Amino acid sequence: MVAVTPVRAAGGVVWRPGPPGVDPPTGSVEVCLVHRPRYDDWSLPKGKLDPGEHPLLAAVREVAEEADVRAVPQVRLPEARYFSLGRPKVVDYWSMAAVGDGGFQPQTEVDEVRWLPVGAAVDLVTYPHDARVLRAFAALPPVTSVQALVRHASAHRRGAWTGPDTARPLDAAGWAQARAVAPLLAVVRPQRLVSASALRCVQTLDPLAELLDLPIEVDSCFDEPKPGQDVEENALSAAARLVELTATGVRVAICSQGKVMPQALDRLGPAGDDHATGKGAGWLLAYSGQRLVAADRLTPV
Numbered sequence: 001m002v003a004v005t006p007v008r009a010a011g012g013v014v015w016r017p018g019p020p021g022v023d024p025p026t027g028s029v030e031v032c033l034v035h036r037p038r039y040d041d042w043s044l045p046k047g048k049l050d051p052g053e054h055p056l057l058a059a060v061r062e063v064a065e066e067a068d069v070r071a072v073p074q075v076r077l078p079e080a081r082y083f084s085l086g087r088p089k090v091v092d093y094w095s096m097a098a099v100g101d102g103g104f105q106p107q108t109e110v111d112e113v114r115w116l117p118v119g120a121a122v123d124l125v126t127y128p129h130d131a132r133v134l135r136a137f138a139a140l141p142p143v144t145s146v147q148a149l150v151r152h153a154s155a156h157r158r159g160a161w162t163g164p165d166t167a168r169p170l171d172a173a174g175w176a177q178a179r180a181v182a183p184l185l186a187v188v189r190p191q192r193l194v195s196a197s198a199l200r201c202v203q204t205l206d207p208l209a210e211l212l213d214l215p216i217e218v219d220s221c222f223d224e225p226k227p228g229q230d231v232e233e234n235a236l237s238a239a240a241r242l243v244e245l246t247a248t249g250v251r252v253a254i255c256s257q258g259k260v261m262p263q264a265l266d267r268l269g270p271a272g273d274d275h276a277t278g279k280g281a282g283w284l285l286a287y288s289g290q291r292l293v294a295a296d297r298l299t300p301v
Contacts, residue, residue: 006088010059011046012096013137014071018117031121031134032067035112041126044133046091054301055092060187063096064103066110071096072189074143074286075294077136080129093133095140099189141288145246148185148253148298150282151261153177155200170203177280180300182207190253196222201255208253222256235263242268246287268292
């Protein structure tokens, strides 16, 4: 039997603070559902991936186009798998915080958008797989901030570089990686860009800085250990700086190094998680207060 390639789609559980002084009480959230007249159903906003599109980028785009919401992704939720028109379909979901309006496309299948408490949304959605995703969202701790963390892209080889190691630049492959990862880092809508002091780290953020018209700040807390420096001390310093940055309430994209990131994330995340990170790849980090509650990989397709 010939295997059938699943249809790939992506979307989000988009939330905003609930209205004060009404049921549900202050502090709760509302989530977004869309109605499609073609199917007469209520579902989470989602849509098919464009050719070569990353699922996270598709999720953000589809939420904007269908629900007219600019949203910042936070935590990857369970995927939904089901059959649609006789073909298998896989939908990736993220929880997303609504940060503004815009992006609605009138040619979409949506004719109505509703914001509802999570319980009411679970009752309204047409499909059980949407209800499961909503329940997974409801089980999350409240996410208060997100960061994008990336490892520097490919640079000229150490052995072939005659200058100071901190001045070793990206190679051609590295520049391609930096350009590829920039849109993924941009989904968190960073308000600051922070880099380790090595040139290859700063250059990795250059395409993102150009895209967002933001300066790049250099922070040696994200440098790899210097000769003789205690590795544990270096990791603790980088981890503490990540928490310090998230406590400001400002969304930040950070570029660091391969001898720093896994160790720092090990000290913030659940024990036993694999935080090894390839060059030009990174993480979407979600915090509840000062506690890291989710670390999802950001790897360009």
